[in-house]
Amino acid sequence: xxxxxxxxxxxxxxxxxxxxxxxxxxxxxxxxxxxxxxxxxxxxxxxxxxxxxxxxxxxxxxxxxxxxxxxxxxxxxxxxxxxxxxxxxxxxxxxxxxxxxxxxxxxxxxxxxxxxxxxxxxxxxxxxxxxxxxxxxxxxxxxxxxxxxxxxxxxxxxxxxxxxxxxxxxxxxxxxxxxxxxxxxxxxxxxxxxxxxxxxxxxxxxxxxxxxxxxxxxxxxxxxxxxxxxxxxxxxxxxxxxxxxxxxxxxxxxxxxxxxxxxxxxxxxxxxxxxxxxxxxxxxxxxxxxxxxxxxxxxxxxxxxxxxxxxxxxxxxxxxxxxxxxxxxxxxxxxxxxxxxxxxxxxxxxxxxxxxxxxxxxxxxxxxxxxxxxxxxxxxxxxxxxxxxx
Amino acid sequence: xxxxxxxxxxxxxxxxxxxxxxxxxxxxxxxxxxxxxxxxxxxxxxxxxxxxxxxxxxxxxxxxxxxxxxxxxxxxxxxxxxxxxxxxxxxxxxxxxxxxxxxxxxxxxxxxxxxxxxxxxxxxxxxxxxxxxxxxxxxxxxxxxxxxxxxxxxxxxxxxxxxxxxxxxxxxxxxxxxxxxxxxxxxxxxxxxxxxxxxxxxxxxxxxxxxxxxxxxxxxxxxxxxxxxxxxxxxxxxxxxxxxxxxxxxxxxxxxxxxxxxxxxxxxxxxxxxxxxxxxxxxxxxxxxxxxxxxxxxxxxxxxxxxxxxxxxxxxxxxxxxxxxxxxxxxxxxxxxxxxxxxxxxxxxxxxxxxxxxxxxxxx
Numbered sequence: 001x002x003x004x005x006x007x008x009x010x011x012x013x014x015x016x017x018x019x020x021x022x023x024x025x026x027x028x029x030x031x032x033x034x035x036x037x038x039x040x041x042x043x044x045x046x047x048x049x050x051x052x053x054x055x056x057x058x059x060x061x062x063x064x065x066x067x068x069x070x071x072x073x074x075x076x077x078x079x080x081x082x083x084x085x086x087x088x089x090x091x092x093x094x095x096x097x098x099x100x101x102x103x104x105x106x107x108x109x110x111x112x113x114x115x116x117x118x119x120x121x122x123x124x125x126x127x128x129x130x131x132x133x134x135x136x137x138x139x140x141x142x143x144x145x146x147x148x149x150x151x152x153x154x155x156x157x158x159x160x161x162x163x164x165x166x167x168x169x170x171x172x173x174x175x176x177x178x179x180x181x182x183x184x185x186x187x188x189x190x191x192x193x194x195x196x197x198x199x200x201x202x203x204x205x206x207x208x209x210x211x212x213x214x215x216x217x218x219x220x221x222x223x224x225x226x227x228x229x230x231x232x233x234x235x236x237x238x239x240x241x242x243x244x245x246x247x248x249x250x251x252x253x254x255x256x257x258x259x260x261x262x263x264x265x266x267x268x269x270x271x272x273x274x275x276x277x278x279x280x281x282x283x284x285x286x287x288x289x290x291x292x293x294x295x296x297x298x299x300x301x302x303x304x305x306x307x308x309x310x311x312x313x314x315x316x317x318x319x320x321x322x323x324x325x326x327x328x329x330x331x332x333x334x335x336x337x338x339x340x341x342x343x344x345x346x347x348x349x350x351x352x353x354x355x356x357x358x359x360x361x362x363x364x365x366x367x368x369x370x371x372x373x374x375x376x377x378x379x380x381x382x383x384x385x386x387x388x389x390x
Numbered sequence: 391x392x393x394x395x396x397x398x399x400x401x402x403x404x405x406x407x408x409x410x411x412x413x414x415x416x417x418x419x420x421x422x423x424x425x426x427x428x429x430x431x432x433x434x435x436x437x438x439x440x441x442x443x444x445x446x447x448x449x450x451x452x453x454x455x456x457x458x459x460x461x462x463x464x465x466x467x468x469x470x471x472x473x474x475x476x477x478x479x480x481x482x483x484x485x486x487x488x489x490x491x492x493x494x495x496x497x498x499x500x501x502x503x504x505x506x507x508x509x510x511x512x513x514x515x516x517x518x519x520x521x522x523x524x525x526x527x528x529x530x531x532x533x534x535x536x537x538x539x540x541x542x543x544x545x546x547x548x549x550x551x552x553x554x555x556x557x558x559x560x561x562x563x564x565x566x567x568x569x570x571x572x573x574x575x576x577x578x579x580x581x582x583x584x585x586x587x588x589x590x591x592x593x594x595x596x597x598x599x600x601x602x603x604x605x606x607x608x609x610x611x612x613x614x615x616x617x618x619x620x621x622x623x624x625x626x627x628x629x630x631x632x633x634x635x636x637x638x639x640x641x642x643x644x645x646x647x648x649x650x651x652x653x654x655x656x657x658x659x660x661x662x663x664x665x666x667x668x669x670x671x672x673x674x675x676x677x678x679x680x681x682x683x684x685x686x687x688x689x690x691x692x693x694x695x696x697x698x699x700x701x702x703x704x705x706x707x708x709x710x711x712x713x714x715x716x717x718x719x720x721x722x723x724x725x726x727x728x729x730x731x732x733x734x735x736x737x738x739x740x741x742x743x744x745x746x747x748x749x750x751x752x753x754x
Contacts, residue, residue: 002400002460003393004687005694010391064392275703276625278526294684294704301683302676308394322676371669378668381648381675389668 004304007063009056010072016052017073020087021080023049025257025352028081031200032355036192038156039084039200046086052076065311067242071249071303078253079260082359083200092153093117094161096243097177101220110179113158118148118206126372128163129172133208135164142178142218144186144211150366154204155192158182161219162208177219186211197358244320244367245306248327251363252300255334258356259293262338265345285341292337299323299330318380325373328364335360394686396464399455404464410439411472416642416734419473422594423737426586428479433511436480441465442487443507450499451507457491459627459692462754463634463685470638471645474741475592477635477752482552482595484753486514486560489571489624495615498573505557514558516571517547517600518625518750527562527625527749532602534563534570540608541565543572543580546601551751553598554586560613561602562621562750569621571613580605591737591744595751626702630692631752633685633705636713636745640678643713643720643738647671651723661723670719677712684708689754710746717742 006014023045031039052073064072077085094115098107124130133146144164151160159181167174180187186209193203266273266289273286282290302323309316335357339346346353364370379389396404414435422428445462446452462484469477487506490498505512518527532545543563550559559574559581574581582601589597613619648671651662661667684705691698717739721728728735745751 001393001395001397002686002690003391004690005391005696007391062391068392275700276622276629277528278524280524281526281529290703291707294708297687297701297704298680298684298708301687302680304392305394305679305683308392312395319679322679325672326676326680374669374672375665377672377675378662378665381644381671382652382662382668384662384668388663389665 004301006072007060009059009063010069012056013052013069014072014076016050016055017076018079020049020052020085021076021078023086024077024080024084027084028352028355029349031081031084035194035199037200038202039088041088043084043086049086051087065308067245067307067310068304070242071245071307074246074249075253075256075300078250079257080253081200082198082250082254090114092157093243094157094159097161097219098179101177103221105216106179106219106221110159113181114153114156115179116151116153116157116160116204118151118154118160118162120150121147122149126369129175131163131165131175133162133164134168135166135176135178137166137215138212140215141212142215144178144180144208144213146208147206148208149205150193151204151206152366153202154189154206155202160187160206164208178213179217179219180208180211180213184211184213196361197355198362240367241316241320242307242310244324244373245303245310245316247363247367248299248303248306248323251327251331251360252296252303254356254360254363255296255331258335258338258353258360259289259296261351261353262289262292262341262346265342288337288341292334295330296334299327302326318377321368321373321376324368325370325377328370328373331360331363394683400461400464403461404468406439407465407468408471410436411469411477411638415469415472415476419476419594420731420734420737422473422476424593424731426588426593427596428476428594430511432476433479436476437509437511439480441481442483446487446491446503446507450503452503459630459754460686460689463630463689466631466634466752466754467638467641467682467685470635471642472638474635474639474738474745475594477638478551478592478595481631481752482515482556483511483513485516485551485628485750486556486558488627488753489516489560489613489619492627493614493619493624495610495617497610498613498615502558502573513552513556515550515552515556515560516628516750516753517550517553517559517561518628519549519748520546521548521599528569528622530562530564530569532561532563534565534572534607536566537604537606540606541572541612543574543602543605543607546599548587548599549589549597549748549751550600551595551597553583553600554596559600561600561605562624571619571621571624572607573611573613574602574605574607578605578607589744591740591742593740597751622699625749626688626698627692627753628750629702629706630685630688630698631754632745632749633681633688633702633709634754635752636709636742637678637681637685639738639742639745640674640681640709640713640716643716643735644671644674644678646733646735647674647720647723650727667723670723674716674719677716681705681709681712692754706749713742714746 094117136143162178165174188207190205306316306319306323443452444455445457448454490502534541560571562571580603584599586596652660654661688698688701688705720735721739
């Protein structure tokens with residue numbers, strides 16, 4: 001059945017997440033302007049607030065699926081603030097990779113740790129098959145060397161999933177991912193990056209210098225990739241099928257905050273929005289604003305679509321890229337448009353709109369830029385592989 | 391619960407419409423566009439699918455299926471994928487029939503619904519649009535003035551679909567206390583029906599202009615009778631329908647461009663292998679998808695009896711803008727061939743622009 005109304009349980013969870021968002025937002029400006037500090041793992045107020053994850057009863061057939069609900073919660077959280085959380089979940093992108101491709105033993109050993117994921121390098125971003133970090137087998141160990149940047153949660157994680165090549169000549173087929181624990185000799189976090197937005201977020205740079213790890217730290221074990229195939233690479237790329245809807249939902253949470261702020265400001269200014277009225281009967285501000293809302297709706301529906309497919313255990317590779325590409329553009333347009341409507345209020349650091357404009361700009365960049373998403377979508381539409389469409 | 395899963399019936403309806411659209415509508419589209427007319431044989435063939443009668447209760451002669459705007463949106467997208475114009479012609483009877491079904495008085499239902507459950511194509515139409523720039527359907531110039539125990543209608547309506555053969559028109563007019571719709575018979579004194587209009591797109595769909603010069607109607611001819619009807623609600627049904635049609639059009643453009651771009655070689659390789667074309671196709675796909683989900687959301691609100699005004703506005707506005715953008719880019723992908731009437735893309739380009747300014751020409 002096609003349905004877009006949330007169940008009572010869904011609402012209860014989201015209301016709780018929104019309540020947390022309201023609290024988190026109080027600290028948003030502080031941590032934006034104190035970039036070197038980390039927001040606490042848990043805010044003081046956490047004790048008094050119900051945990052959204054436990055607030056509702058058993059999930060029933062009336063409720064949204066887990067993947068959809070996750071996007072809704074991501075949305076509600078970043079509506080409060082991108083980086084400050086009432087409670088910070090003890091997981092990161094590396095945990096998703098472990099969940100998707102790890103062996104049972106690896107899940108057992110690493111599952112309780114916060115795992116970051118290190119893909120990007122100074123010379124390799126959107127094309128991860130260009131990874132220069134090397135992993136060389138030496139007896140029962142792997143020897144890793146290289147440099148990684150833009151590692152989310154890199155400072156506060158317990159371990160990292162690192163992408164490295166075991167055979168440069170093999171291209172993508174040579175790329176494997178490795179589990180490295182913090183404190184392993186030869187593995188150093190060099191600094192926290194200084195960024196345009198999401199400043200309180202932990203984005204780290206790291207160096208691997210003759211870093212030795214046990215042989216069994218190869219993610220997925222040694223049987224995952226038959227020789228000459230790119231199975232391991234694909235496995236890790238699969239991780240993105242759920243993280244892309246989630247980061248899209250995050251960006252849209254920020255954009256929603258900007259829309260809510262702008263709606264209130266317009267209301268105070270006496271600007272009325274009448275949906276379904278002819279264009280020439282609307283003020284320019286009302287017309288512009290309703291367009292931004294429309295864009296938000298369109299992007300949000302595409303996120304739900306990708307997540308819903310995941311809940312049905314259906315292939316959602318293309319749809320994950322569709323929502324990421326759509327949300328990436330939408331949040332840029334929405335926050336830029338809100339500032340345009342708001343004028344000086346929008347550009348002032350007395351309010352959060354300028355911060356939201358900076359924060360959400362990451363949406364079209366990380367987890368694959370908008371261009372990469374279009375590449376993926378186009379290949380799927382055209383039935384092309386990476387040889388036919390680069 | 392958020393769910394994108396059509397029911398089994400919806401999947402079955404979609405699949406059968408899909409093959410009808412590809413085998414019949416698509417193959418006839420160009421010929422009909424050139425002729426500026428819909429062949430009776432096509433209308434008869436489409437009538438057999440029971441597009442309108444399906445959701446009319448058995449007590450009025452219909453098939454008694456659940457009234458479901460979302461099912462209708464799915465069906466309309468599929469039909470319009472074959473050809474938007476023929477889809478509108480085939481489903482035009484629903485404009486009048488669904489309005490009566492949803493908001494008519496019991497007498498109106500008994501009098502009019504059986505007309506749409508017979509063996510032959512029967513059409514009655516909806517007259518909302520007026521020939522003024524940026525027309526606002528909530529604020530028509532057509533007036534319904536009190537006259538005795540009834541009303542006198544005065545004004546001009548245009549783009550009235552299938553007006554050449556409609557038995558009745560549902561005319562939306564402004565009264566002293568708000569909007570109403572009135573049932574006007576084709577032979578009503580004071581009603582002048584023009585020759586078919588000549589339009590940019592949807593050429594095969596005959597549309598007419600109605601001149602109403604003090605056309606007298608009774609209280610019983612007012613939609614809903616003494617209870618009256620909610621005209622916004624009626625318009626919301628048409629907006630969602632047009633959004634579905636435009637989504638189907640968008641998908642048709644994309645599906646035509648893909649094989650073309652893979653075959654057309656320039657500078658030693660298919661143009662599809664160039665990012666400027668490939669990324670354009672990706673964007674066309676993204677916007678087609680978004681148009682569909684916005685349409686579904688609004689349609690599901692109609693299904694649930696929620697107020698879909700905002701969602702319907704978004705669906706129609708978005709689908710209108712994006713189908714125009716997609717058809718425009720379709721022409722560009724085909725280059726010179728996009729401009730030639732041998733390919734359907736120029737027709738879709740004209741149809742998209744025409745659809746984008748209309749709302750009351752289809753109903754879910």
